[in-house]
Each structure stands twice: as C-alpha cells, then as structure tokens.
Amino acid sequence: MAHTKFPVEVLTPEGEVFNEEVEMLSTHTALGSIGILANHEPVLALLEPTELRLYRSESEIVRFAQAEGYLQFTENRALVLVEEAIAPDQLDRATLETRLRDARSSLEQAQEGSERQARARRDIRRYEAFLAVGQ
C-alpha cells in the first residue's frame, strides 16, 4: 500500500542535497533508530552518523552516508541538517580509512576526560559508520 508522502529537505553546509516528497524517512537518533511517516508528531532530534534512507516508494530508496546532525519534523515537513551527506557510491574508502586511523591514533594520545578524547571518539564513530554504509 502506498503511504502518504511528505516533503523532506536535507541540508548540509555545502548546499542542499535532497528536496523531494517521500513516503518514509529512516535514520538514527541519539536514542535509537527512528522512522518518520507523514503526520508524525513534531520532533527535534540529534542524529548519529549512520545510513539515511529516504523512501520515494517501497522499492525506490535514496541512501546517504550521514554525519552527525539534527532532524526537525514540524507541520508535516522534515528538515535534516547534517554536516555531511554523501551518496554511497561517492564515498572514498581510502580517505575514510586514513581519517579513521588518524582519529584512532589521536584517541590513543589523548588524555583521559579531555576534549580531544571526546572528539576523537566522535570522529571514529563517524568514519566507522561511513565505512559501513559504503560496504
């Protein structure tokens, strides 16, 4: 059965990457995975790096590797703000692996409880998620 569609806008600092009507949006918030259908209640959520899925229909799915960001759903419109949203075939494994290695070595050098440690952990999560999407 076809679902009602609702508009979704995906914005990154480097520009808009998606602006269409979809049947469902699925991603991962700080509290767990979330699926949004039309007429969902208003929500403001923190997003974790993961695969963002936009269902144009049940069989046609647009996918992005999504970095940390925010999801806002109000008045039957979804706004996804993320630092990066990359189509899976645009992911550069070699670069991601280097960055992941850098982040891991930064984590090893970081002091317990420091800001550097927190940021290194966050980077590792992002690059691991991206690599998983690329597979």
Next chain:
Amino acid sequence: MASQRDVKSKIGSVKNIQKITRAMEMVAAARLRRAEQRIAALRPYANAIRRMTRQAAQAAGGAESARVPLLAEHESESAVAVLLVTGDRGLAGAFNSQVIRAGVRMAGELGQEGLRSSWYATGRRGVSSLSFRGYELEGSYVGFSDRPSYADARTIADDLMTAYVDGRVDRVEMVYNAYISPLRQTVTHERLLPLTKATIVGEEPSDGEEVEEETRSHAAVEYEPDPEQILRRLLPDYVEISVYRALVESTAGFFGAQMTAMRSASDNAGEIITELTLQMNRARQAEITQEIMEVVAGAEGLR
C-alpha cells in the same frame, strides 16, 4: 638607443606576459563565481541551525542554563589563539599580506596587555610568512584554500575548541578577508571563543509573524534527547560554521583580489606595449633617417 630588433623582442615578451595575466584573470573570475555559490549555499544551513538553537534554548529555559564550556569565559586570560586565514597562493595584490600584517599587529597589542599569542594559520602564504618571521605555529592547515570543504573547517574548529576547553588558550580570535564584492575584501577580526549569547541566538526576529510561527511550532515537540543536550551539541556548530564561512569568504575574496590584480597587470602590460611600439617606430625612423643621410652624403661626395 636600443635597436629595432631588441625592442621588438621586448614587445614579444610583454605580450606573452599579458596573455598569461589575461588567462589568470578569466580563471579567477570563473572560480570567484563558484566560491560565491558556496557562500550562498551555506546560508540556509546556518539559518536553520540558528532557528533550531533558538527553539532548543527556549525549551531548555534559556541558553544560560546550559553549562557549556564553550560559553564559559575563563576566569583569567593568559593566552590567546590567533587564527589567520590566508590563501595558498599569491599573485593577488595585498590580499595575504594585509591579513598577516593585521594578525601581527594584533599579537603586538595582546603582548602589551601581557597576553601570549598562540598561532594558527590556514593557507601556505600565512604559514610560510609566519614561520619566516620566527613565530611558532600551533596549527597550520594548507592545501585547500582554492576549495575549502566543511571538513577542513571542522578540523580547524576542533583544534581551536579543544585548545580552549582543555585550557591551553583563554580566547580565540580569527583574522580573515571578508568578502564584500568582487572588488572589495576587508580585513575582519572575529572573536570565535568564548561564544556569546548574542552570536548564538542573534537578534530576535523583528517581524511578529515569525515569532508567532515559532511559538506555535513549539507546542508539543518531542525532544530526543532533552533540549539541553541538543543545545550542547549545537554550540560547536557555530564555531565550525564561523570558520567555514571565513574560509569560503576568504576564497571568494582571494579570487576577487586576484582578478583585480591580474586585470591591472594586463592593463599595465598594454601600456608598456604601446610605449615600446612607439619606441620601436622611433628607432626604425632613426635608422631610415640615418640611411638617407648616408646616401645623401655619399651623393654629395661624388659631385
């Protein structure tokens, strides 16, 4: 006086230079357009982040309630991070040197207040100029000034925020060329950290309509997790966005400055060519006159 052939070859080389400067001018113009698009592309994202922050701050009961290290002023100041945003390349008039000069002047003023400057620079020009002057760089970021990505800005912002939160610096200042128009860039100082409430929430929306709309949408919003945690995560984005904006504006400014510099170089080359052509004609005329005089003198001698 230079011979006709000397002048001719000189004209040739000036013409070649002019061809190069013309080409560079056109390349800079094309890249400027692309850089302008990137500035425009950032705006909707930055505005949306600002709206979201206002909403989260209201729901959390004001930005002050969130105990966020990026908002907290350090009790005493002893070190200030200075970030200079320059280009990787030159040939753009005073573009790079004016930022470096402003940064060095600022460090001098900080020094008089008894504050130590900790240097950060983006762009090969800034990095090499500072190291040449004997300043030690805490962070140098090069290789992307033609096309900075958000990830580049994030790396820089991360280093600065880490230095601030971990207490190595007590304030972060940034000096860059703000992009006004293709013909104008102004050296701009911006305080990145500590963040102030004014930078975050900005001016209250002036038209009542927007306020109304916002309060309505707050009605029954579900927050995942609570608004305070969302707010905490939104704040570093401001530093990242500020750095990114400075990078893209500096890029646009660089191409604008390069376009202007190359245009005046082409104009100058044109002037030199006119002058040299005049000189060449004069030299040719002199040679002809000389020959005529020799012929006449020879004819006189035969009489």
